[in-house]
Amino acid sequence: MxxxxxxxxxxxxxxxxxxxxxxxxxxxxxxxxxxxxxxxxxxxxxxxxxxxxxxxxxxxxVADKSLAVYCAKLSEFFAQYRTIGVNYDLTVRTLRENFTEKKAMTHLYKLEKATIEMIGVMSQVMSLSEKFEQQWSLKSR
Known part of the structure; x- marks a missing residue:
C-alpha cells in the first residue's frame, strides 16, 4: 500500500x-x-x-434602481389593468341583465369612452416601456 x-x-x-x-x-x-x-x-x-x-x-x-422601480410599477399597473378587465366584463353582464336596452346602451357608451381613454394611456405606457428598454440596452453594452 x-x-x-x-x-x-x-x-x-x-x-x-x-x-x-x-x-x-x-x-x-x-x-x-x-x-x-x-x-x-x-x-x-x-x-x-x-x-x-x-x-x-x-x-x-452597476445597479440601477430605476429599472427595479419601473418594473415594479409596470407590474402593478398591469395587475390593475387585469382587474379593470374583470370589472368590465361584470359591468357589461349586469347592464345586459338588469337594465332596459336604451338605458344599457347609454351606460355602454360611457364605458366605451372610458375604454378609449384607457387604450390611450396603454399606448403611452407601451411607448415609455420601449424608450426605457432602448435606454437600458444602451447602458448594458
Missing part, C-alpha cells in the same frame, strides 16, 4: 504559483485601486491586480 492515503493537508496543485512580486502603492493609487475593486465587486486584491496586468476582462456591474 502506498502512503498517499494517509497523507494529510491540501492536495497538490498542478500549476503552483511560486513566484511572488511585491507592489507598493501611494495613498492616491491605493484609493483608486480600492474604488476599482468596489466597482468590479472583487474581494481578493491579488486576483484583481492579476486580471488588470494580464488584460483579462472583468465586468463592472
Amino acid at each position: 502506498t502512503n498517499l492515503f494517509c497523507k494529510g493537508g491540501r492536495p497538490p496543485v498542478a500549476n503552483k504559483c511560486s513566484h511572488h512580486v511585491k507592489v507598493s502603492f501611494d495613498d492616491l493609487e491605493w484609493d483608486e485601486l480600492t474604488r476599482m475593486m468596489e466597482k468590479a465587486n472583487a474581494t481578493v486584491k491579488a486576483t484583481f491586480i492579476k486580471q488588470l496586468i494580464f488584460g483579462k476582462p472583468f465586468k463592472v456591474l
